[in-house]
Amino acid sequence: MTLPQAWMRQAESDFRTGRRIDNDQDARTRCQAISKYQQCAEKSVKAVLDKLYAAGLVRNSSDRNHKVARYAVVFSRFPTTRDNRNLLNQLRRVFTDAIIDQITLLDSFVPEYPGPGTPAHRNHEYPHQDALGRWHAPSDSGSFTTGEMKRIRNCAGVLIQSLRKILDALDLVYP
Amino acid sequence: MVDARFFLDDFITGSYRRLYMPSTVETYPDFEEQVRDLVQQHRKSKKQRLRLAVYFAPPRRGKRDIFLFEVLDGFGGDEVDSEDKLFEFGYGSTPALPLAPEASLRVVLTNPTELKEAVRHGWKAVEELRSARKAGRAILIYADTLGMRLWELVK
Numbered sequence: 150m151t152l153p154q155a156w157m158r159q160a161e162s163d164f165r166t167g168r169r170i171d172n173d174q175d176a177r178t179r180c181q182a183i184s185k186y187q188q189c190a191e192k193s194v195k196a197v198l199d200k201l202y203a204a205g206l207v208r209n210s211s212d213r214n215h216k217v218a219r220y221a222v223v224f225s226r227f228p229t230t231r232d233n234r235n236l237l238n239q240l241r242r243v244f245t246d247a248i249i250d251q252i253t254l255l256d257s258f259v260p261e262y263p264g265p266g267t268p269a270h271r272n273h274e275y276p277h278q279d280a281l282g283r284w285h286a287p288s289d290s291g292s293f294t295t296g297e298m299k300r301i302r303n304c305a306g307v308l309i310q311s312l313r314k315i316l317d318a319l320d321l322v323y324p
Numbered sequence: 325m326v327d328a329r330f331f332l333d334d335f336i337t338g339s340y341r342r343l344y345m346p347s348t349v350e351t352y353p354d355f356e357e358q359v360r361d362l363v364q365q366h367r368k369s370k371k372q373r374l375r376l377a378v379y380f381a382p383p384r385r386g387k388r389d390i391f392l393f394e395v396l397d398g399f400g401g402d403e404v405d406s407e408d409k410l411f412e413f414g415y416g417s418t419p420a421l422p423l424a425p426e427a428s429l430r431v432v433l434t435n436p437t438e439l440k441e442a443v444r445h446g447w448k449a450v451e452e453l454r455s456a457r458k459a460g461r462a463i464l465i466y467a468d469t470l471g472m473r474l475w476e477l478v479k
Contacts, residue, residue: 228358229365
């Protein structure tokens with residue numbers, strides 16, 4: 150198996166796991182589901198990026214950073230032809246403004262240690278603080294909203310379906 | 325939804341025209357028209373609104389590479405890079421922008437907040453842009469009102 154295919158397979162596993170633990174009736178499951186959807190988004194984007202790199206279509210491969218909205222912007226800015234069927238045009242169209250917004254939202258939930266004197270930001274893994282400095286657990290029912298969950302589910306679903314096909318097509322052309 | 329079957333013929337029959345040039349040939353400012361077309365495409369994004377776009381040729385970088393500097397709202401979640409580096413990404417030859425072998429389109433992307441910080445602290449990428457501007461090797465492709473103010477910062 151190639152590295153991009155391994156990234157994608159794991160992204161699919163993350164997505165399936167996210168779906169399993171995502172219970173709309175129980176807001177306490179949201180942080181766990183977001184964690185898996187975030188990993189799904191990260192790995193599926195890195196899968197395509199690393200394949201494009203191997204194919205010589207881009208000059209950068211993925212890095213250790215978990216945030217991938219930067220790469221989504223890169224995909225959305227590919228020079229385009231007028232041909233709708235061109236693979237790079239297809240890739241570009243996956244990364245609409247809405248999807249980039251949703252990936253940026255997922256990026257913002259990646260856990261990070263706060264800098265000195267700064268409050269712990271909201272994330273899906275560790276305790277975080279609100280504007281008044283009060284602590285919350287990510288599994289608190291009010292940590293993530295219904296609207297955020299809707300956007301996140303959509304994002305992971307679109308990415309896993311579209312990018313799997315694009316990766317397979319790239320593999321056929323650039324074995 | 326995308327369908328893998330439709331991608332193949334274009335990649336097989338679509339021509340990846342390449343412009344073969346000796347390695348010492350400098351391309352700036354030959355790609356201005358193509359860069360203008362590309363920036364026009366990038367202006368279509370409504371949420372990640374483009375503020376500033378500059379085609380430039382930094383000193384001591386690949387002479388055949390095409391450098392495009394863009395400032396857009398919301399890029400990277402409007403965050404400032406913790407390692408004091410602007411995000412730079414390279415594209416290879418594509419059907420829409422054929423390049424010589426080994427040549428790249430190098431796009432430097434930032435947001436207004438990060439650019440102000442980068443200017444204040446003299447980040448390397450800003451110094452490269454500033455050097456190019458001073459040497460008369462930077463073409464302003466697009467700027468709105470905010471973009472013009474940001475461009476003035478890079479003097």
